[in-house]
Amino acid sequence: MTDTHYTPEPIRMYGPQFQEDPEQLYRDMRKLHGPVVPVLMEGDIPAWLVVGYRELRYVLSNPQLFGRDSRRWNAWDRIPPDWPLMAFVGYQPSILFTEGAEHQRRAGALSDALASVDQFELRSQCEKVADSLIDAFTGHGRADLIAQYSQPMPLLSMVTMFGLPEAETPRIVADVTMVLNVGPESAEAYGRVQNAMQRLIAAKRERPGPDLPSRLLAHPAGLSDEEIVQDLVVLLSGGQEPTANWIGNTLRLMLTDERFAVTLSGGRRSASQALNEVMWEDSPAQNSLGRWAAHDTQLGGQRIRAGDALIIGLAAANADPQVRPDSYGGSAGNHAHMSFGHGEHGCPHPAPELAEVIAYTAVEVLLDRLPDMGLSVPADQLVWRPSFRLRALTTLPVEFTPGYLRGPG
Ligand code: HEM
Numbered sequence: 001m002t003d004t005h006y007t008p009e010p011i012r013m014y015g016p017q018f019q020e021d022p023e024q025l026y027r028d029m030r031k032l033h034g035p036v037v038p039v040l041m042e043g044d045i046p047a048w049l050v051v052g053y054r055e056l057r058y059v060l061s062n063p064q065l066f067g068r069d070s071r072r073w074n075a076w077d078r079i080p081p082d083w084p085l086m087a088f089v090g091y092q093p094s095i096l097f098t099e100g101a102e103h104q105r106r107a108g109a110l111s112d113a114l115a116s117v118d119q120f121e122l123r124s125q126c127e128k129v130a131d132s133l134i135d136a137f138t139g140h141g142r143a144d145l146i147a148q149y150s151q152p153m154p155l156l157s158m159v160t161m162f163g164l165p166e167a168e169t170p171r172i173v174a175d176v177t178m179v180l181n182v183g184p185e186s187a188e189a190y191g192r193v194q195n196a197m198q199r200l201i202a203a204k205r206e207r208p209g210p211d212l213p214s215r216l217l218a219h220p221a222g223l224s225d226e227e228i229v230q231d232l233v234v235l236l237s238g239g240q241e242p243t244a245n246w247i248g249n250t251l252r253l254m255l256t257d258e259r260f261a262v263t264l265s266g267g268r269r270s271a272s273q274a275l276n277e278v279m280w281e282d283s284p285a286q287n288s289l290g291r292w293a294a295h296d297t298q299l300g301g302q303r304i305r306a307g308d309a310l311i312i313g314l315a316a317a318n319a320d321p322q323v324r325p326d327s328y329g330g331s332a333g334n335h336a337h338m339s340f341g342h343g344e345h346g347c348p349h350p351a352p353e354l355a356e357v358i359a360y361t362a363v364e365v366l367l368d369r370l371p372d373m374g375l376s377v378p379a380d381q382l383v384w385r386p387s388f389r390l391r392a393l394t395t396l397p398v399e400f401t402p403g404y405l406r407g408p409g
Contacts, residue, residue: 010038010046013287013311013388022286022388026051026316035320036300039311041388042084045075047290047309048302051316053323053338055300059291059310060343066291066310068345069097073292074307087182088289088389089309094230096345103344105221110231111348113215117161122357129156130365131406138369138403142376145366145396150248151177153362154240154355161354162232163204163211172196172236180241193236197229238347243355245284245392247362250274252396253282254363256379271363275356276335280318283339286391288312314338315391373400 011029012018018025029037035052050056059066070089073079079086091097095106133152137143155173164172175196178189200213208214212235216228223231253274254260260270278284291310298304317338318324340347347355366373375382376399383394 010040011049012044013039013047013049014042018388022315023319026313026319030316030320034301036302036304038302041289041311043078043080045078045083045309047311048299048304049287049311049313049316050300051313051320052300053317053320056313056317056338057342059299060312060341060346063099063103063291063344065294065297067099067294068103068291069099070290070292072294072307073309074305075309084182085289087179087186092230093227094234096234106223106227106231107344107348109216109219109221109223110235111350112219113212114348114354115350116210116215117212117350117354118210119353119357122157122161122354123361125160126153126157126358126361127365129153130362131369134366134369134403135405138405141402142397142399145251145398146248146393147395149366150251150362150396151244153247154243154358155236157358157361158236158239158354161212162200162236163209163213164200165203168196176236176240180237190233193233194229197232198225200232201225201228239351239355241390242284243358245390246275246278246355246359248393248396249278249282249284249391250359250363251366252382252393253278254367255373255375255396255398256382271360271367275359275363279337279339280324280334282391283315283318283337284391285339285341285389286313286315287388288314288341289389312341314341369403369406370398370400373398375399 011025011033029039029049030051035050035055037049037051039047039049041047050059069091071091073089079089083089095103095110098106130149130153133149133156137148143149152173155176156169159166159169159172172193175189175192179186179193197213201217204211204213204217208218213228213232216223216231250271254270260274289309289311291312293304293306293308293310295306296304304310323336340352376397382396385392385394
């Protein structure tokens, strides 16, 4: 890595050019600036976007140099309190912002708790949820698969593993969705989710069950109630948003790409192929904000100052010609994408497996129930949500022959 002493013009990570064709923009960025790109976020706040696969692995494998604690940011004096991305950078004492031994203690407990989830039970819960969501629209012959299917699917599938009381579930699902949509009601909704998690922990202390909060309470890491509350909120939102987008983007691929359409009704294997292809082509989490340099360093030919912000360019790294040359023959069997992150702060084992159980079951049950489903608008009219963090459609309208109820009622 050499220091070029070159100060290139930064690229805006917002506005029409970014929304319309981020892939083309990533390609142009790489050509102009190489693997580490100076960018401007909303309000022209500077950051480095890491688009090189090799450089991204280096950043994520060196948490002492590129830390997760946002308090070391050297641009805090320029950030207004109502900055649109504040929810992702404002320090909170959750697993997300902890580092070193403290992070290992928290992450170890989360992974142990997640490993105890019975994946057969989860699958059967997913089937029930999928069936009852489909029952709600199957008689109409049309549906929006984003609002009516992929969005509600993950949280409803995860309520049993959280041991949430059934009566509280709709409120919590609505509040977590409000938090994730980042709007004027997000802060209040966030407070309500935290309160609900506090009540849940108090209840599980009294009466432990086979669920995540009880396992975290009993874990030898000795987590405090406050730590468990913080990390349960991270689990709820971290599990919901990318898994919903994974389902939505996979359904879009299967409905718009002939390779999948021909096997739509009998396509068990093609559902897994579509899920994997989406991880390479339409990564549900496009960019993650972020990491903060612990001291001056160099990366991909750029001079990084202590306290500079780095954006983790998951989607751009997946498209790096170093790992995806023009001769690339498709994603089948290749799971080396960066869409679950990498290193200490990557998606904790076995969360990706749980996400796959939810997403695969969602796709499979839908194809089983509505085998003649097709898009009700031309594919080029589908609209992506305006966000640099995630890749998600606003709607996915479909039509099908009206079917029969099948869920548990
Ligand atoms: C398609 C589904 C999912 C995708 C694409 C995904 C992706 C990611 C990525 C890229 C990161 C790392 C972000 C960074 O390095 O800045 C991450 C972290 C995390 N994910 Fe996931 N995730 C998914 C599902 C889940 C699920 C189902 C759960 C839990 C039930 C979960 C829990 C977490 C947690 C707790 C972290 C933070 C880890 C840490 O900071 O130590 N994720 N995920």
